[in-house]
Amino acid sequence: MIGEPARTPRYQGAGSSQVTPTRLDTALECLRESAQGVRVEFAEGYGMPDDEDPAVREELAADAERLAARSDTVLLFLGLPAQEESEGFDRDHIDLPATQLALLDRVLAVNPRVAVVLSNGGVVRTSPWHERVPALVEGWLLGQGGGSALARVLYGHVNPSGRLAETIPLRLEDSPSHLSFPGEEGHVRYGEGVFVGYRGHDRRGDEVAFPFGHGLSYTSFAHSGLSAVARGGDEDKDSDGEGEGEGGWVEVRVTVTNTGDRQGREVVQIYSRAPEGSGVARPVRELRGFATVDLEAGESRDVLVEIDRADLAHYSEREGGWFVEGGTYRIEAGASSRDIRCTVDLRVEGDPSRARLTGRNTLGEWLAHPVGGPLLLDAFARGRGARSGAGADAGAGALADPVMRRFLAGMPLEVIAEFPQSPVPLSQVPALCEQVAAARG
Template identity: 55%
Template sequence: MTDTINTAVEASAADVVADLTTEEKASLTSGADFWTTKSVDRVGLPSILLTDGPHGVRLQRADSDHLGIGDSVPATCFPPAVALGSSFDVDLLERVGTALGEEARAEGVGVLLGPGINIKRSPLCGRNFEYLSEDPIASGVLGSALVRGLQSQGVGASLKHFAANNQEADRMRVSADIDERPLREIYLRGFQRVVEDEQPWTVMCSYNRLNGVYTSEDPWLLTKVLRDEWGFEGLVVSDWGAVNDRVTGLVAGLDLEMPSSAGRTDAQLVAAVQAGTLDEAVLDLAALRNVELVQKAVRGARADASYDVDTHHALAREAAGASIVLLKNEGVLPLAADASVAVIGELARTPRYQGAGSSQINPTRLDNALDEIRVLAGAGAEVPFAAGYAADATTSDELTAEAVAVASAASTVLLFLGVPAEQESEGFDREDLELPAGQTELLDAVLAANANVVIVLANGGVVRLSGLADRVPAIVEGWLLGQAGGGAVADVLYGVVNPSGRLAETIPVRLADSPAYLDFPGEHSHVRYGEGLFVGYRWYDARDLAVTYPFGHGLSYTTFEYADASATASAEGIAVRVTVTNTGDRDGAEVVQVYTSLAGSSIVRAPRELKGFAKVALAAGESREVEVPVRREDLAYWDTRVDQWVVEGGEYTVEVGASSRDIRSVATVAVEGDAVSAPLSMNSSIGELIAHPVAGPIILQALSAGNEGDGPDVGGALLADPSMFKMMASFPIGRLASFPGMPVSMDQVEQLIAASNAQGA
């Protein structure tokens, strides 16, 4: 058997498929059980194991015939994506990806299901803890780093959930109805970045429909865009249970159905081939991709693979520390080792460190903040604790009285608050952005006893802080930080780690201000993305809305100054340079953010868009020139007239700053645009014809020549009166040409349009 398996792995995938029966080929395109693919023993092709991620290896202990969320082998629970996104640290995420690959390989896993890079369209999405950002560039760059690290260990990634999986409500059926520009520029752009840069072994299609079509059977999405345009070479796997029609899905480009259908849908494929309704070449192609995936996984496997549990725990702590965002600090942090502190909040003792649902990891160990704070407070230091509320976030008079007594006796109160898993999970969306009522009541009581309160948050999505942020001197956004998050929080509170996380999503003043508020979660299995391009900070900036904390915001225990931004354009894009100086007395790291805009653009645009970022570590007093490249393709918009990416030429403003609303240095740069010749028709406006490089000069010359007949000189009047010209610019040329007094006839216009289109083609 060993020799046979080696032959099947080392042979060309095409030769392996050529040796298979129709039934065997069909069998390869669905799972053997919940987590494994089917083997074909006759030709020596083994099965491989796929298992949940994305922030750890969730591998079932027992038989792999069910979901088994609570029954998995111990693995390092790294910070979920909600935290990692706020690190803005590409190198760190690649190292986390590498560690995930090491653990997956040690457990015999061929494909780890992650990362998830869906856009945080609404802060209510119950699965936002699994996603990186509200911005597609941030999601694509950081997602690429995770995939790069994971696949460096011979383990495949599964980029998910493709596409427009932005809510949990009705997730198995809902149609995300999105215009093509926002679809391309916001919801697909991150996926495109990861696919083109890293070639993930698999892409996982989502449950939902996209513009009325299930993503599992959408040839436009799975073949035209993913493969033909982006050059994806791997395998498309369904989300578990996402297949609606197996035959239709296969034709569309879905290669592997998971989990097993007990052979039922395999038989449908065989029957369709036999009936002539399914071209067997389509089945051959899907089988080929499955064989190629098995070959990659087997070649990447190592029987002696292992990993160091302690080293990975230390990496988890480092990653958590780099992901914490210091939202506010009025001099109370960092704490001195001998500071008089009290800890209040059950979350300090019983941490919520990951999201609820299919991504739950059984950690190798679990730190809590209370124990770690007591370690850093020093030997002999007393750190009193009061739970304040129960594990379900409810409180009582007794718990509140105990908390007030503890708060009254300390100089500084560390108050741990957060959203319980019962309110934030895969499978359903949040109902609001509020902290539990019992916790806010506790806060009121504690503040009445001691105003020097540091709030430490634990939540998978943003919570409303308006009305709270101005009542306390410091707020630490701890997100969900994985198994080592307790130690990381203590590190930041005591200054062992200088906080360097930045918000990868906006914290609004209120839910009603958020972009999707009126179009979430939809009705009758349809949700209209009515905000279009204006997702996240794009929305708040375009409407000039106040926010509690903007995208990219985060404080440090040191300060940074920016100077002398410059931007140089080339065929590759824009090279942005800026000098950043650590002007404080502590070493720290700054996230340098680059935003672009184009005044006078011919298309609708946000006031600014993130196009690049870099995390730079600087010693106290150190100054360094930082270069942030902006790819030319990231400047492009999707031109619906010609169905392609287009860079609009012009004088771009390049803003370099510490958040979307904290711009520190500005430069301008001229960017040469792409030549675009939109096809003309008799329904094209006079303004569009004049703007056309071929038709424009001819039309202007004709108008200037005037009318030689007896009728009114319409052309001359248009050129002589700017207001009339502006009014008539949107008039279809086919209708204007029939007006009396026009210098060109209908036939001449038709000939001009035909010639212009032929020359522009």
């Protein structure tokens, strides 16, 4: 065992979060107590924080290198010193100390059987060195019983089942908030919007070190038979039918099988993807729920995850509140946001629009409106009939031409109505708006 965190654990954060433990397990003591037929030796490797004397740093590293060279397996404990993480300030990097990374290189040079155990409160960069080590355990800040927990996992007495609650990027610059955080002149702009964390990484298609939801164990699992059924209305619908209205929910079922040779616990993650052509910016996928299932080797079990229909909504300024878009949603089951095992489509009935339309709304907004769209198209058809001729034909052709229709989609209706060839004159626009309002109630 190499690394000061094995002997002096960081079991909690700094600042006002600190508590006095009733006892404090260390990984070094617990691994020695649990060892059977194994001699556990220890080298400090580096100081926490680093010693400023180069001679002392070299002596610590050389002792660790010699221990690694004569050992069968190395448990190398790396992590952030306490002064790097506290309340009241933010880190400006996600790197491990350079002294620790240099020690990792020296240890790997004399012994390739290295398992790295991390001790940190926030994410640290693991690339590119994580590709060179056979095993990596993210220990975080485990509390007063963390030493015994690590010993049970490392010796295989328990099968780990933890999953990452955040993405570990390849570098800090890949974070969605990188260009807007920490802000300037006392102001922070949350420029990533809804694309926080994995939502931003997945939308941009970034390569990452470890994705949101990732986690390995000493066995393996398979997912199959995914189904999604909308509940809560007068008539329940399956994945081929329509979803239910406000207050409903979606039942998602998937079969999980332990395909390995020992007991384990799987964390089944259910994601959803918004319909194609959504009117607002949406993530590639969003976690909607998860469930844990304990399985013996070879055992299968059906898992149920329920999603509130309201969870499919987005906040719409145009609608003045939360709004569920109608369309075909993709429901996904997987082991992480990047490890999707099976998918199914579910047709969901959208909320009735509460949006009021005026002449200042664009043609695209009118056509997309469930009430205003049909009314406008009917008015265009009647206008063409009443104003037969080259000008009316040109107006009709503008909507039929996909390029021209895309061009006009961003123009306010009242501007289009002023065109000489428009099938709907400006004088008719207020009446159309009143019809939409009356249909909305």
